[in-house]
Amino acid sequence: xxxxxAHASPPPSLHRAVKLVQRNILAYKHYWIALVSGFFEPVxxxxxxxxxxxxxxxxxxxxxxxxxxxxxLAPGMLAAxxxxxxxxxxxxxxxxxxxxxxxxxxxxxxxxxIPDIALGEVLWALIRGTIYGTGFLIVMTALGLVHSxxxxxxxxxxxxxxxxxxxxxMILTGVTKEIASLEKVMTLVVFxxxxxxxxxxxxxxxxxxxxxxxxxxxxxxxxxxxRALTTGEVGLGTLWHVVYLVAMLVIASIVATRLIRRRLxx
Amino acid sequence: xxxxxxxxxxxxxxxxxxxxxxxxxxxxxxxxxxxxxxEVFGFLGPNGAGKTSTMxxxxxxxxxxxxxxxxxxxxxxxxxxxxxxxLGVVPQADNLDIELTVRENLEMYARYFDVPRDTAAERxxxxxxxxxxxxxxxxKVDPLSGGMKRRLTIARALVNRPDLILLDxxxxxxxxxxxxxxxxxxxxxxxSGVTLVITTHYMDEAEQLCDRLVVMDxxxxxxxxxxxxxxxxxxTREVLELRLTDPARKKLAASLDGLAERxxxxxxxxLLYTPxxxxxxxxxxxxxxxxxxxLVRRATLEDVFLTITGRSLIE
Ligand SMILES: Nc1ncnc2c1ncn2[C@@H]1O[C@H](COP(=O)(O)OP(=O)(O)OP(=O)(O)O)[C@@H](O)[C@H]1O
Ligand SMILES: [Mg+2]
Numbered sequence: 001x002x003x004x005x006a007h008a009s010p011p012p013s014l015h016r017a018v019k020l021v022q023r024n025i026l027a028y029k030h031y032w033i034a035l036v037s038g039f040f041e042p043v044x045x046x047x048x049x050x051x052x053x054x055x056x057x058x059x060x061x062x063x064x065x066x067x068x069x070x071x072x073l074a075p076g077m078l079a080a081x082x083x084x085x086x087x088x089x090x091x092x093x094x095x096x097x098x099x100x101x102x103x104x105x106x107x108x109x110x111x112x113x114i115p116d117i118a119l120g121e122v123l124w125a126l127i128r129g130t131i132y133g134t135g136f137l138i139v140m141t142a143l144g145l146v147h148s149x150x151x152x153x154x155x156x157x158x159x160x161x162x163x164x165x166x167x168x169x170m171i172l173t174g175v176t177k178e179i180a181s182l183e184k185v186m187t188l189v190v191f192x193x194x195x196x197x198x199x200x201x202x203x204x205x206x207x208x209x210x211x212x213x214x215x216x217x218x219x220x221x222x223x224x225x226x227r228a229l230t231t232g233e234v235g236l237g238t239l240w241h242v243v244y245l246v247a248m249l250v251i252a253s254i255v256a257t258r259l260i261r262r263r264l265x266x
Numbered sequence: 267x268x269x270x271x272x273x274x275x276x277x278x279x280x281x282x283x284x285x286x287x288x289x290x291x292x293x294x295x296x297x298x299x300x301x302x303x304x305e306v307f308g309f310l311g312p313n314g315a316g317k318t319s320t321m322x323x324x325x326x327x328x329x330x331x332x333x334x335x336x337x338x339x340x341x342x343x344x345x346x347x348x349x350x351x352x353l354g355v356v357p358q359a360d361n362l363d364i365e366l367t368v369r370e371n372l373e374m375y376a377r378y379f380d381v382p383r384d385t386a387a388e389r390x391x392x393x394x395x396x397x398x399x400x401x402x403x404x405x406k407v408d409p410l411s412g413g414m415k416r417r418l419t420i421a422r423a424l425v426n427r428p429d430l431i432l433l434d435x436x437x438x439x440x441x442x443x444x445x446x447x448x449x450x451x452x453x454x455x456x457x458s459g460v461t462l463v464i465t466t467h468y469m470d471e472a473e474q475l476c477d478r479l480v481v482m483d484x485x486x487x488x489x490x491x492x493x494x495x496x497x498x499x500x501x502t503r504e505v506l507e508l509r510l511t512d513p514a515r516k517k518l519a520a521s522l523d524g525l526a527e528r529x530x531x532x533x534x535x536x537l538l539y540t541p542x543x544x545x546x547x548x549x550x551x552x553x554x555x556x557x558x559x560x561l562v563r564r565a566t567l568e569d570v571f572l573t574i575t576g577r578s579l580i581e
Contacts, residue, residue, distance in 0.1 A: 019377050026374065027365035030406075102361035108327055109355040110378035110426075111347040265327060266288070 012115035019112065020120025021127065024093075038088065038128070039135050042081040046074055046139075049200070060202055063233040074145040075230045076199035078136050078154070079223035082129045082162040087190055089125035090169025092182070094260075099177055104264055114264060118257040122166045122249075129162025130155070140230065148232025157229055157242075161222035164245040167252035168218055174259025193219045218248055276303045278430055278461050279324060283333035286319045293319040295485035296333065301430075301463055306456055308472045308479030309465040310567075312575050315482040317465040318358050321434050324463065325355050338430065351379065354423030358434040358465075360415045362407045368418055369394070369403045372425055379426035386425070393421040396451060413444040420448065424455075431455065433464040437471060449474060469568040483575045493567050500573050501565040502527050506543040508536045508550075509558040517555050525549055532577075539565070 028035050054069035062072060097103035104117055137154055140146050146154075172185055197219035203211055214220055225241035228234050279301040286294040294316040301307040309317040322328035324337055326346035335342055337349045363371050372393060376386035394403050397417035402410060410418065416439065423431055436452070437445045445468075452475060456462060466472050472479055473493045481489040481496075489496060506526070510518060518536065522529060525546050526538035540546045543562030550557065 016378075019374075022377060023363070023366075023374050026370055027363075030365065101364050102359070103363050103365075105327075105357070106361035106363065106375075106422075107378060109325055109350060109353070109357070110375060111351045111380070112378050113347060265329065 010113070010115075012113065012119035014119070016112050016116040017119035017123055020107075020117055021124045023120075024089075024124045035128070038081075038084060039132050041084060042077040042132070042136055043139055045077050045080070046070070049073060050077070061204060062202060062227075062231070067231065070143070071145050071147065071231065072202070072227070073200065074140050074143075075154075075226035076223045078133060078140070078158065078226050078230075079161060079197075079219055080194055080199055081132050081136055082158055082222060083165050083190070083194060083219055085129035085132055085162055086125055086165035086169045087186075089128055090121065090166035091172045091185070094121050094170060094173040095176060095182065098173060098260065098263060104260075108264055114261045115257050118170060118253060118260060121170060122163055122253060125166035125169070126159055126163045129166070130159050133158030133162065146230045148230065148234075150229045150232050150234050154226055154229045157222075157225050160242065160245050160249070161225070164248040164252065165218055165222065167249050167256055170256035171252055171259060174256050174263065193217055197223055199223050218245070221245055277301065277336075278303050278338055279307075279463070280336045281320075281324075281334065284320070284323065284330055284335050285332045286316070286323060286328065287331040292485050294323070297480075297482070297485075297487045299480055299487065299490070301461060303461055304456070304459055305477040306452070306462040306464060306475050308476035309463070309482060310467075310469070310472055310479055310571060311465075311482035315575075316485045317482055318434055320482070321432050321463065321465060325353060325432050326350050351426065352429045354426065354428035354431040356416075356419050356423045356431070356433040356436050358438075360419050362415055362418060362422070364407045367404050367406055368399055368410070371407060371418060372422060375422050375425045381426060389425065389427075393424055396424070397421045398447065413440045416440060417444065417448070420451070428460065430461045430463070433462060435465055435467065437466065437468065445471070469566060469571055473567045481571065481574050489570075489574050496570045497565050497567065500570040502539040503541050503565060504539075504543040505563055505565050505569060506538040506540055506546050507561040507563065508538065509534065509560075510536060511556065511558060514556050514558075517553075518550065521553050521555075537569075539569075 050070040050073040054073065057069040059066035059068055060072040061067075104114075107117060108114060134155060137146070137151075137158070141151070172189070176182070176185065196214060197217045198214060199219065203214050203220070206214060221241040221244045225238060225245070228238045228241070277300045279299070281300075282298045283296045284294060284298070285292065285296050297316075297320065299307075309320060311317050319328065323330045323335060323342065326337075326342040326349050329343060338352060340349050342349055363374060366374060369390065372390045373386065376390065381389065394400055397420055399414060399417060399421070402414060407415065407418065416436065420433075420436060423433075433452070437448050440448065449471065452462060452464075456475075462475075464472075464475060476493060478490070478492050479496070480487045489500065491499065508518075515536065519531075526540040528539040530537040530539075538546055547557075547560050547562065550560075
C-alpha cells in the first residue's frame, strides 16, 4: 500500500503536456474537416433560434431591464460552443484514446505522466474552444450583438469556460467504459445542460425551487459570465462566476487525473 | 539526488520479494531476479504465469504491491519518469497511435522522449530502414499487417536509444521471415551493448536469444539459468520419440528397465529421456518391440519447459 501511494506522480509539467497538444494537432491534420465543422454549430443555432424564433420574442427580462432575444441568446451559444468543444476534446477524444485505441497505454511508457496527459488534453480542448469562441465572437461583433467594451474580456472568459468544462468532461472519461455510455451521457447530461442552463431563456422563468439547481450547473456560470461581459452588465456577481469556473477547473482536473490513473495504472 | 546507473554491481534490474496483487489474485508472488548489463534475459512461463505483470512493474506502468525493485539503480515508485526516459517498451498488445502515420508515430514518440528534432529525423530514418518499413512510412497505422505493426512497435521502442528494452512477446503472430528479421535485429542491439528483457512462448526463440532466463509458473519463479544449464539440469541430452501400436506400448511399459532416465507417456507418443537415443532405440529393438516410428533428437528448452510446468492447461 505504501508503495502504491508513492506512485502518486508529481504535478504535470507544461513542457510535457504541450507534446500531447502537438500530438493532437498532428492527428487533426488528417481530420481538419471535423475541426472546421465545430465552428458552425453555434452559428447555426444563433441564426435559426436567435434570428428565426427571436423575431417572435419581443424581449427577454435581463438584469432589471430587458434585452433583445438575439443579444440574450448569442452569449449563451458562445458558452454552449465551449461546452461542445469540451465534450469533443475532453470526453469523446480521450474516451476513444483510453478505451479503444489504447493511445495512452503507449504514451505512459515514455516519460509522460498521467497528469501530463490530462493537462495536455485540457490544454488542447481549451485551445480549440478558444479558436471556436474567437470565431463566434467575431460573428457576434459583426452582427452588433456585443454591447460593451467588457466584451473584450469574453475571450479569456471563453478560455476559462473551455478549460473548466473540459476538465469536467474528463471526469466523464474516467467513469465511462462502454460505447453505450456515450449516448447516455449525451442525452442525460450534455443535452439538458445545453438547453436548461440559462442558455436559451433566463433562469428567472423557472419556478423558485428549481433555480438553485440550474444555478449550480457549470454552463449556467459560463453563460452568465459571457452574457455579463457582452452586455456590459458586470457586477460583483460576475466575479462569483469566475470563482466557480476556476474552482471547477482545478478540482475537476485533479479528480479526472485520479480517475484516469486508476484506469491506466493497475 | 538521482541515483545514477547501478550501485556498483553490473545489475540493471534487481528484484527481491517482488509481488503484485490484483485484489484477491496474486499475479506475482515474491520473485527474485537480477538482470545484468548487456545480457538478454528471458521470462518464460505458461499463460497467466505473471510475466507481463512483472514486465509492467519494471516498466513503471504498474505499481508493485510489495518487495523491492530497482531499475538502473532507481525505484519505479519514485523515479518513474527518469527510468522510463532510458527504457524502450514493446508491450504484449500493440498500442500504436492509430490516428497517426508510421513516421508520425516515431516522430511523436521522439518528442515524448525529448529527442532533439534534428537527431530525431535522422534516427527515425534509420529506424524505418532497420525494421524495413520504408515503403509504408507515410501510411496510417491501421491498414498495416500485424507483423508490420509489431515491427513499428519495436522501432518505436528504440527511438530514445534506450539502455534497456522490455519486449513482451515481440514475435507473437509474425511469419517466419519477420521473426528471423526481428531476431537478427535484436541480436544486433545486444551486440551494441543494449540490455534486453524478453518474454516469449517460443522456446526456440528463448534458446537462441537468451543468455539467461527464468521460468515462471503460477506467479513464482520455478527455475533459473542459461538455456544450456536448464537443459542439463532438467532433461537428458537426448530424447527418443516413439510412436507405437497398443500392444507394443504395453510391451515397452513392461520392460522399460534401464532404457531411459525417464519416460513420458503421451496419448500419441512415448518420450524417452536418455543420454543416447540411438543406444536406447537399439535396446528396444533387441527386446523385440516394434516401433511405428522413432525419432532421436537433442533435448530442447521445450522439453525443460514442459517438464517444469507440466503438460496440462491449468488455468
Ligand atoms: N489489470 C489486471 N487486473 C486484474 N488481474 C490481472 C490484471 N493483469 C493481469 N492480471 C492477472 O494476473 C495474472 C498474471 O497475468 P499476466 O498477464 O502477468 O500473465 P502472463 O504470464 O503475461 O500471461 P500470458 O502468457 O498469457 O501473456 C493472470 O491471472 C491475470 O488474469
Ligand atoms: Mg503476458
